[in-house]
Every structure is written in structure tokens, then in C-alpha cells.
Amino acid sequence: MNIKFLVDESSGRKLAEELRRTNFDAVYVADFARGAQDEKIIQMAVNEGRILITNDKELAKIAMSRKIRGIVLLRLRDERSVNKISSLKKVIELHRDKLETRLVVVTEKKIRIRTLV
Numbered sequence: 001m002n003i004k005f006l007v008d009e010s011s012g013r014k015l016a017e018e019l020r021r022t023n024f025d026a027v028y029v030a031d032f033a034r035g036a037q038d039e040k041i042i043q044m045a046v047n048e049g050r051i052l053i054t055n056d057k058e059l060a061k062i063a064m065s066r067k068i069r070g071i072v073l074l075r076l077r078d079e080r081s082v083n084k085i086s087s088l089k090k091v092i093e094l095h096r097d098k099l100e101t102r103l104v105v106v107t108e109k110k111i112r113i114r115t116l117v
Helices: 011-021 029-034 038-048 057-063 082-096
Strands: 006-007 027-028 051-054 069-076 102-104 111-115
Touching: 006 011, 006 038, 011 027, 011 029, 011 038, 011 082, 027 029, 038 057, 038 111, 051 057, 057 069, 069 082, 082 102, 082 111
Parallel strands: 006 027, 006 051, 051 069, 069 102
Antiparallel strands: 102 111
């Protein structure tokens, strides 16, 4: 399965760079639309068939009601890039086949997955 990601500014450039380094198709929002409004970010994800990665709970909430491919919401206490990267790698390793049409909420202690409406 070819997974394409759209990494929100809140999740950071280093996360997008690491995804690309490990051969994922990842676009960092700020490279094309720095400071973009939520609707524009969601539309980018929908138009390009990308799974949205964000730390922004409000953005994820809005995106849930759209025809988005999937959402990964990082709710980490430790916001350092290294922690975001290791947490996302764990999600991909364990749940790669469940990323589409799902909301995946990631904390340091657990990963919750629910189907998007």
C-alpha cells in the first residue's frame, strides 16, 4: 500500500523529512502554504489523497467530517521531533493497514483507532 502523508505545521518539518527519508510520500504544509487555514489544509489532503498528520486537535475535529483519506492526531506530552518520529514509526509499524479511513490518536501510552464517518 502506497501511503501518502500531509504533515501539518504543528507536527513539524523534521517529521516530514524523516518520512521522506524512509521512502514515504510526505508533503510538509509549510513548504507550500505556510500559515494555511484549516480548510485549505484539509482540502490539500482530500485533493491529493493524503493522510493528515497533525498535533492540532481542532484541525483533526474539522477534518473528521470531510472525505479525508485518514488522520493521525499526535497528542504527545513530549513534543520534541525525536518523540514525534518514534511515535509515528510505531503507528506505521503496528497499524499501517489501518491508517486509511481512520482517526488514529497517538499518545506515549496508547494508540486509539476509530473509523471516520
